[in-house]
Amino acid sequence: MVAWLHLDFILKITQQHDYNRRKRLDSDRKIAEITLETKTRRIKDITFNIKNLRFRCKRCATFCCKLGGPKLSVRDVERLEKAGYNKEEFLESGRWGLKGKADGSCVFLQFNQERGFHECSIYDVRPILCRLYPFYLQKMSPDLFMLRIMPCRGISRRVGKLIDERFIINHLSYATSSE
Numbered sequence: 001m002v003a004w005l006h007l008d009f010i011l012k013i014t015q016q017h018d019y020n021r022r023k024r025l026d027s028d029r030k031i032a033e034i035t036l037e038t039k040t041r042r043i044k045d046i047t048f049n050i051k052n053l054r055f056r057c058k059r060c061a062t063f064c065c066k067l068g069g070p071k072l073s074v075r076d077v078e079r080l081e082k083a084g085y086n087k088e089e090f091l092e093s094g095r096w097g098l099k100g101k102a103d104g105s106c107v108f109l110q111f112n113q114e115r116g117f118h119e120c121s122i123y124d125v126r127p128i129l130c131r132l133y134p135f136y137l138q139k140m141s142p143d144l145f146m147l148r149i150m151p152c153r154g155i156s157r158r159v160g161k162l163i164d165e166r167f168i169i170n171h172l173s174y175a176t177s178s179e
């Protein structure tokens, strides 16, 4: 398997996540180990601990949008500004992250009156951490990453895309495609 991914970058940005909040969500699961080639940083192998899981985002905003505003990469900020948003309205002072509301939900989470539920108002330009959700990486050694899943209503055994090697590569590539 030869796929080059920004795994080191993903690790850096996911490590900036609010892990105190995440730790309270104790149902996160270790689903696969990803091994990189030392020199090239290409994926050498993916070994699954849990098989036959599927994922389809329901855009339910149940977990991911209520963990506080995620940390942002420089590109995240540039993307939001390009989409017409002003830093003052979304960037939390003293922290390179999206502002959160008093209840812990993201500042861009809005109630859609027509559809009758909350949804992300910047879905197409959402930050990398939001695009990665519910997956995140834990570094086990310089060349070994553990892929884990945080609580999410989009994970099931029956509905959605099978979380296999191709899915992981596509998902991580998509999440970092503009980095």
Ligand code: SF4
Pocket: 056, 057, 058, 059, 060, 061, 062, 063, 064, 065, 133, 134, 151, 152, 153, 154, 155
């Ligand atoms: S990532 Fe999961 S929790 Fe977040 S909106 Fe999609 S299904 Fe819901």
